[in-house]
Amino acid sequence: MRLLPVLLLACAAIAAPARTEDAPPCRNGLFPEYEGGFRMGTIGPGPRVHFHRDWPAGECPHGDGCRERAYLVPGDAVLLAHAHGEWTCVWYSGTDRAFVGWLPAARIAVEPATTPDDFEGDWSTFHDTASLQVRNLDDGRIAVTGAATWHGIAGNVNVGEVHGTGRPERNRVRIDEPGDGNGCTLWMERVGADLLVVHDNALCGGLNVRFDNVYRRTPPGTGD
Structure with a gap:
């Protein structure tokens, strides 16, 4: 009889639901x-x-x-x-x-899935930590120029930039800088009326500088 509590605990452990x-x-x-x-x-x-x-x-x-x-x-x-x-x-x-x-x-x-393919324009993040200027080229590619910053708690500021091109496939495009393939690369996806989601390869600037973010297109006439 002394083994009963131990056996009950063992059975309970076996029957316990798996971790979510x-x-x-x-x-x-x-x-x-x-x-x-x-x-x-x-x-x-x-x-x-x-x-x-x-x-x-x-x-x-x-x-x-x-x-x-x-x-x-x-x-x-x-x-x-x-x-x-x-x-x-x-x-x-x-x-x-x-x-x-x-x-x-x-x-x-x-909402129903859409594939907007209009990348051209000036884009910026919510807190203006990064911005991108996208222009259409005559051969169907787009050219992207951008800058990003990271502000440290000690007041230090690191910066990064991108200068590259890519050929959109519907609402997505990969942007590569010219060179040996070790430069900044962006993957961009257009969503909705005015959103651009950007992910980078972490080779776009100083420590902690990233272009990863959601961008809004700057309405004409409101930029610098």
Whole structure:
């Protein structure tokens, strides 16, 4: 009889549910690395819906302690990346900040997939940490010139730049700098009416300088 508690504990351990599969990262900085194709969506009817963070692993985004203070309301437009179960990784740009996090997929009305192929224009990130100037070339390629900065907490500033070309395939394009292949490379995807998602190869400038971000096209007449 003394072995009974031990046997019961052993059986309980065997019958315990498996650990929930860890969700992939969903946060600022890593959002542009998604390779599955971005979509646009709108928050559907209902109460305000809060973002959920992606950590700690195994608990978020579904855990009760994962809810963020930031929230969206019906009608807000969002940029969608990868899914994890009943959650979707979302980027949102408000009037004072951009935010990335998990939202319940059931609250998002996904728009039909589109492939806008108009890359030309001047593009900038939400906080103007990077900018890109894209121009059409006569042979069907596009030329991209850009600059990016990173500001350290000690006041130091690192900079980077890109000067390259590429040939778009529908709404995607790879931009390479001329040379031996060790320069800055960008992968760009057009989404919606005025968004451009950019991911780089981490060879575009000084320490921590990245072009990875979501860009908006600068309306004509508002640039420098």
